[in-house]
Amino acid sequence: MPNKKAQVGEIVTWITATVIIILILILFIYASSIFAQKTKIVGVKNIKTEIKKETNWLEMKTDFAYQLASQEDKLIIEEWRETHE
Amino acid sequence: MNKRGDKLLSIYWFAILVLIAGGIFLMVYNFYNHPYDVREIEAEVLINSVADCLSSEGKINSELIYEGNFSEEFEENFLEKCHLAFESEVWELPQYYTEINFYNSSDLDSSVFNITKGNKNLVSGCVIQEEKEYEREVKCVEEEFFSFDENNNLYLIKILSIVRKTEKNAK
Numbered sequence: 001m002p003n004k005k006a007q008v009g010e011i012v013t014w015i016t017a018t019v020i021i022i023l024i025l026i027l028f029i030y031a032s033s034i035f036a037q038k039t040k041i042v043g044v045k046n047i048k049t050e051i052k053k054e055t056n057w058l059e060m061k062t063d064f065a066y067q068l069a070s071q072e073d074k075l076i077i078e079e080w081r082e083t084h085e
Numbered sequence: 086m087n088k089r090g091d092k093l094l095s096i097y098w099f100a101i102l103v104l105i106a107g108g109i110f111l112m113v114y115n116f117y118n119h120p121y122d123v124r125e126i127e128a129e130v131l132i133n134s135v136a137d138c139l140s141s142e143g144k145i146n147s148e149l150i151y152e153g154n155f156s157e158e159f160e161e162n163f164l165e166k167c168h169l170a171f172e173s174e175v176w177e178l179p180q181y182y183t184e185i186n187f188y189n190s191s192d193l194d195s196s197v198f199n200i201t202k203g204n205k206n207l208v209s210g211c212v213i214q215e216e217k218e219y220e221r222e223v224k225c226v227e228e229e230f231f232s233f234d235e236n237n238n239l240y241l242i243k244i245l246s247i248v249r250k251t252e253k254n255a256k
Contacts, residue, residue: 014097018101021101021104021105022104025104025105025108028108028112029108029111029112029115032112032113032115032116033115033116033119035116036115036116036117036118036119037119037256040119040120040121040122041121041122041125042121042122042123042125042126043125043126057133057136057137058132058133058136058228058229058230058244059230061136061140061143061230061231061232062230062231064142064143064232065143065230065231065232065233065239066231067143068143068144068233068237069231069233069239070237073190073239076190076193076239077231077239080193080231080241084229
């Protein structure tokens with residue numbers, strides 16, 4: 001009898017704790033779903049610009065053409081590169 | 086003294102453990118249930134394959150252009166010439182589309198020749214892709230490079246590559 005209020009108080013504490021645990025779990029499950037969507041896209045756009053430029057196959061083809069180009073054509077390629085960087 | 090209370094508390098603790106374990110299971114399942122979306126890389130690989138077929142060492146393929154004229158025969162048999170197969174037993178419709186435009190260096194805005202192969206319906210996917218709701222429908226990649234023909238005329242070659250395969254790459 002004398003412990004009735006203490007027991008009720010303890011139960012209320014545990015109910016609150018349970019609710020908080022459930023809410024945090026829901027938040028984490030939702031976050032894992034969002035995280036999965038964002039990180040599972042495999043692409044080259046995330047690579048640093050310098051590395052991407054060195055390994056870009058089409059960039060190398062343009063370099064080949066640049067080496068074969070006349071002065072006039074070199075200017076065209078340079079101007080194109082400036083607008084596309 | 087409060088043995089009944091202790092028993093109830095043990096059951097409660099067990100229930101909380103099950104709840105947390107279930108939550109962790111759901112998190113892991115959720116994360117690993119999402120497939121990897123490799124379509125962007127696939128589109129880049131397609132572009133590289135097409136580019137290798139069209140041009141080598143700065144020169145356009147002689148089967149494609151001869152004496153300043155583009156070959157219609159090459160355009161019709163483009164997939165066979167470049168060893169590409171857009172059809173598949175797994176998919177009812179082709180899941181790829183590629184469009185190649187050639188621009189003379191004197192006018193980089195007007196295409197002088199055009200090759201399109203694959204499922205043309207995928208092109209509209211590139212436009213609506215910008216809306217968040219449809220961003221996973223298709224993956225579109227466009228690249229361009231320069232190359233010369235045999236008469237040393239400079240051409241800008243733009244290659245657009247589209248990959249669908251939504252069911253395998255997006256959820």
